[in-house]
Amino acid sequence: MATTRIEAGFYFLYFSFFPMLLSASGSYPQAQNVTWKSTNFKTVLVWEPKPSADYSYTVELSPVGGNAQRITNCIRSSQTMCDLSTAMTDPKACYVADVLSQPPQGATSELSEFPHKTSPKFCPYDDTELDRPKFTLEVSEGSATLNVTDSPTAIANGHHLQTLRDIFSERLHYRVTYWKNKSTGKKTSNYNTSMIKVTGLDHGESYCFQVQAYIPSRTYGKQLGDLSAPQCSKDENQTIIEVYSPAVIISAIILILLLTGIIITVTVVCCKRKKKAANGEKKGVV
Template sequence: MMALGLLAALGIVFFFCTHPTSGSYPTAQNVTWKSNNFKTFLTWEPKPSANYSYTVEYSALGMDRQRNLLCIRSSGTWCDLSDSLTDLKACYTADVLSEPPLGASSEIIEFPYTSAPKFCPYKDTNIGKPEFKLEVSEDKRMTTLYVTDPPTALYKDGRHLNIRDIFSKDLEYKVTYRKNKSTGKKVLTSNSSVIEVKNLDRGESYCFNVQVYIPSRSPDKQLGELSLTQCSPDDPTIVTTYSVGVIAAAIFLILLLIGIVIAVIVVCCKHRNKALKNEKEGVPLRDKV
């Protein structure tokens, strides 16, 4: 009888080890949204053991909950919801449920879960750094920036969308520029992808940075990632090519050379005039008729 009781006890232990109750499933921790250019992931930790898995449920506020087919009873610690959050101006909530592993059954009705904070793609996705090209005007007083609107992770009617397709009139660009090798900065904003920076000093090289600016967002989300720095080419002049000492020495040599030339001309003229005078004095007067 004792042996049978021991076997029964071991069976119960084995059952609960292979079919744990809701309290025995560890819940997900650090559930966080990570989104860049509308490429949106829900992430969490830790990686589950072989005894349980994770399922993600999400919904727009006030709507029914849904599941992404790739994030049901998964052993991963992230879920790509980029294509699931179709209404970009809506706000979403999500839960990460701890469930039995794929293929296992359970009598539990409600599994433990951890909720993610509210996420609004239009207001919260981070915007990456833009790329741009420079063109300097003929008079060297204006530089035009041709900005490429950053692409997003989204498609519509088979076309890859960029951030201007989504933000439209809300999209602006902030340009920060300065003279090369200078720390003083100036800033301008433009709602166009073609930006003219005017009234620049002729012959100076300027350096530019560009970032997306969304004024309608909260202050901490208005600016995108800063672009790489690009500088316009130098317009070499005597002042920028040579030092002040070299220029001063060159001017002195030129003036000295001019002085020598003038002195030689003066001496030559004096010698010529003297020779002519002597020649006239040496000619005898003609006798009167």
């Protein structure tokens, strides 16, 4: 009889409070698809889904083996992204982030622990993607000089944004891909400086160049950055058709014909006036 009463009491508690707990946890759904997006140490955490008006998200960042800190701009937020660039003070450390599902701003909850989703581990020094660099091009006989600008990052040193060279130092290389203009055959060379001289080029030929950041010490697949926009040298042997587009050439021909027609018209009119004036003088003399 006592056992029956205990079972009845258990079922009463279970069916009375379990729906409440289910409802409370269901009102704060766990974040999903938590991923990192990072380029030149500009690092953003993104996730799904966008919250309803009944809940929000809070982000906590932790160095692996260290203490967690709440990110000021990402506390009880309705956004599904959080910029963690400035919070990652050590680019060589590895981090994890927790996305907590909480009540919205101004609301309270009796829950002591909230649903959360932990991100994969992220190591900025090894994992951030490298953006396409910019460079200037100067060409002389048989060689080309490329002056590459070391891209700025989102990591500041005082009031100064550090460059990729500041962070990677001698580990930062550049890979140059080049080819003869209008040719499909390409060559690549690696350089450990930002001032690059490519030699062995054919004199008078036009060459095109692209540059990308290259970190040989990284794991394969993360060593190379995005390719820059191509730049080509001038071809000293180009014909006028190769230099200018057909539209420009046709426009120039039409302009020349118009000018020629105007000159001929003006010349003919002037000659007729002179002839008419001369005939008038002759009649006056007679």
